Amino acid sequence: MMKQGLPASSSSLLLLLFLFLCFSYAIAFIPPHIHLNHLSQGRYLTNQELWFNQTLDHFSPYDHRQFRQRYYEFLDNFRIPDGPIFLVIGGEGTCNGISNNYIAVLAKKFGAAVVSLEHRYYGASTPFDTLSSENLKYLSSKQALFDLAVFRKYYQDSLNAKLNRTGGENPWFFFGGSYAGALSAWFRLKFPHLTCGSLASSAVVRAIQDFTEFDQQIGESAGAECKAALQETTQLIETKLATDGKALRAIFNADDLEVDGDFLYYLADAAVIAFQYGNPDKLCNPLVDAKKAGEDLVGVYAKYVKEYYVGTFGVNVQIYDQEYLKRTAIDEDSSSRLWWFQVCTEVAYFQVAPSNDSIRSSKVDTKYHLDLCKNVFGDGVFPDVDATNLYYGGTKIAGSKIIFTNGSQDPWRHASKQTSSTDMPSYLITCNNCGHCTDLSGCPQSPSNIEGNEKNCSSPDAVHKVRQKVQDDMDLWLSECIDTGRSYI
């Protein structure tokens, strides 16, 4: 049965947890919705939801089913009638509005309208009333890109109608961070006639089966001392898990994570979050101090995990439980199942332990991930990363007018584009709390920084410089397509 969309207030918990971004920052098994929870309250340009009818399957000429897809618009800065339109792409999480981040600053500067489309299946844009594996078959980046194209046409047409004109074309520019950053790059690649350019922030454009660089980057970001403390902690945890797993799980409030891999994954992610979102000191300071003082590293790590990962970020430990991921009901935790499905079918990014010198447990390996895919979604579900990279080009993406940005401490940057060219500039923001999507949110990446204020970055200048370059690129590309509203170049 097709579903007409959940009521917006289906869950107050959802509102508390998912307040932040449409291009969700999280990815991986740092599930999309954990970041930034309560901090983000009231940080929207708008949360007034709008709806339109989207095609369910863009690739079948016989299937004309539709579903309701949610979007938002913010017109306060719009230079009527010919200002640009900024489309903020929804990623792997609920989209509760248009965030007041650096894109808001750009919108003021360029006199732009801002619209944002929730990603199919996530949040209220859910085509079916259950998330069975069978129902998930229309969940893919390819369908999502086509959604954006169809939405762009719909929105341009309705704007034209509002402005009493026909055939008008405003210059469009697309934005996204993380997975949505990859969509932003891929959109410009596949639909170059529909956008003047794209900003692809921390864009994970390379599908990777065994993503060992991820763990290596954590080691690099941590520095020698903290890395050693983290590695020792992992060893102690592995030993305890073998001898008294029940007691160990209890220390971490993770009694339900009976599969060792699930438990160890949870503990690995908890460390990642500190680096990914620009708060390395929250983890490294207490751990290094404890090591120097000869204190119990596992106890200190457990305190960090519970207070910071579970407390501040609001992660629900259950989402690491494969049994829990099997649930097909739609609720505030559905994003985890949905994102795992995308991972298990298209992009992988399996954050496995490198064979040498890893921080995470070596039990978090390829087999763990493949077993999870099969266990949660059924036989035959595994990611064909070669096909994905064949389709989009990976880091050899043959696009143009795409800006890539990365944060130096972000483990995800190794799935992003490595090299820079005039047509596809790539900028690295370097500082010791520069993480995922720093260009859009400032650092530490917390929505308490309205308009992505860069003040809290350890090198605000590094962020500022990259933002200036982004503006210059946008200025040029928008001017090049202002006459036609299109760019085929």
Ligand SMILES: *[C@@H]1O[C@H](CO)[C@@H](O)[C@H](O)[C@H]1NC(C)=O
């Ligand atoms: C979407 O489809 C429904 C049901 O077919 C229809 O009632 C509604 O008017 C449509 N909405 C728009 C915005 O076209």
Ligand SMILES: *[C@@H]1O[C@H](CO)[C@@H](O)[C@H](O)[C@H]1NC(C)=O
């Ligand atoms: C569009 O036309 C309608 C009817 O002619 C008029 O009421 C409205 O003010 C016009 N809108 C704009 C933006 O010109």
Ligand SMILES: *[C@@H]1O[C@H](CO)[C@@H](O)[C@H](O)[C@H]1NC(C)=O
């Ligand atoms: C393993 O890692 C250590 C520390 O980084 C390094 O010194 C050593 O050469 C590595 N060994 C192999 C086999 O790569």
Ligand SMILES: *[C@@H]1O[C@H](CO)[C@@H](O)[C@H](O)[C@H]1NC(C)=O
């Ligand atoms: C940002 O810096 C201000 C002081 O400059 C501080 O009060 C605030 O807590 C910081 N925010 C974060 C998220 O660290």
Ligand SMILES: CC(=O)N[C@H]1CO[C@H](CO)[C@@H](O)[C@@H]1O
């Ligand atoms: C993987 C990585 O670090 N990506 C790149 C981000 O952008 C800078 C600037 O072009 C590159 O030097 C990095 O290699």
